[in-house]
Amino acid sequence: MSAYSSRSPGTKPKRRRLTHAQRFLRFLVFLGSLGTALLIAFHNRIPDVAGIGLVLDNAAPWLGLAVPALLLLAVASRSRTSLAFLLVPAFTWLFAFTPSIVPLAWTAPDQSAQTLTFASQNIKAGTGGAEDSALALSAHQSDVIALQELDAGSAQRVTDALATMYPHHFVVGTVGVWSKYPLRDSRSLDLGLGWKRALSTRVATGHGDIRLYAIHAASARPNDHVDRDEMLNQLATVVRADPHENIVAIGDFNATSTDRAFEGISAVLDEPNQDEGLFGFTWPQKPFPMMRLDHVLVRGLGVVSNTDLPAGRSDHLAIKTTVNLPGQ
Known part of the structure; x- marks a missing residue:
């Protein structure tokens, strides 16, 4: 062994001490x-x-x-312990969100011979695009x-544009439904607002009826979401x-x-995952979607x-969902 060796055989190298700045990091x-995991x-x-x-x-x-x-x-802290800390929020996020971002294609039932496809969109009042949206969704079968x-006159324009293929419709205020199948027991719902932004109808498919609720919930902003929560x-x-x-x-x-206001409805209906996975954000379209405000929820149907x-x-992006008809 060289006389100039810095340590004797068998001794362990000294662990490098972190600086004050690294310990602070x-x-x-x-x-x-810890804070991220708790949130x-x-x-x-x-x-x-x-x-x-509401924001959180x-x-x-x-x-x-x-x-x-x-x-x-x-x-930057050059600490292995710091890296270990990161496992806590990472696994918390995975535990919280993985079930909802798994691709539906992995678990969906086989498509039956008889299906029904629903499409929905907030067409944004004042754009004059209700007819364009309706025709685009029609083209998607x-x-x-x-x-x-829906704003003034747009419901009638949609009805006229879809009259051949969608002879059945029901409109309540700013919300409307157009269907290839008869609509029965249609009624408006005010859901506690005193004005009507929702409806209920029964889609008679010939292979079992489906109760349909269409809703445009009141807007939600920080310190101003009581009406939405009530609906x-x-x-x-x-x-x-x-x-x-x-x-x-x-x-x-x-x-x-x-x-948290969504907990009540998600307790009685199920929201299917997206075909390709992830969150399926629908708003805003540009520069890129950041939230999923538009939903389809089901009970008793295979999506x-x-x-x-x-x-x-x-x-808003439109949403499109296909279900197997009852008994299929």
Whole structure:
């Protein structure tokens, strides 16, 4: 052994001590990891003070972006412990959201000989695009088309454009449904607002009827979402009391599936995953979708396809869902 060796045989190399700055970064990674995991897991339990609850609920999937940001701090800290901290929010996010982003194609039932395809879009009032949206959704082989935010004259233009293939329709205020199949027991729903932004009808397919709810929930903004919450709560109450075995609720709910106001309706109806997986964000179209405000929820029906697509001039993407008819 050389006389100039810095250590004796068998001695362990000294562990490099972190600087004060690196220890501080490690502490920040710890706090950030713990805080992010808690927000992901319990965002809907944060008091909705100054609208923070609404923001956190609807931004919940995006909280995962904190992990790569914290990773940069962990690398800068040169601490393996920092990297271990990151496992907590990463696994919390995966546990919370993986079930909802698995591709429907992996678990969907086989398509039967008799199916029904629903399409829906908030066409954005004032764009003059209701007819364009309706024709685009018709071209996608939709059997039932629901439109929200209809303005003056647009419902009649849609009816005229779809008259040949969709002879059955029912319109309530700014919400309308056009169908290739007869619509029965149609009625308006005010859902506690005092004005009507929802409807209920029965689609008579000849292979079993389907109760359809079409809704355009009131807008939701920080400190201004009481009307929206009331509509969703009352819709959940109506659906819970509905004796029909096969139900579809579709439209612009102005809430994401992680919104605490959505818990009531998601407890009585199921939302299918997207064909190709991920979240299926529908709003805004540009520069890119950031939230899924438009939903289709079902009970008693096998969903074989569920996707979104552009149509017309709206700032919302349309949604399109195909189900096997009852008994198929």
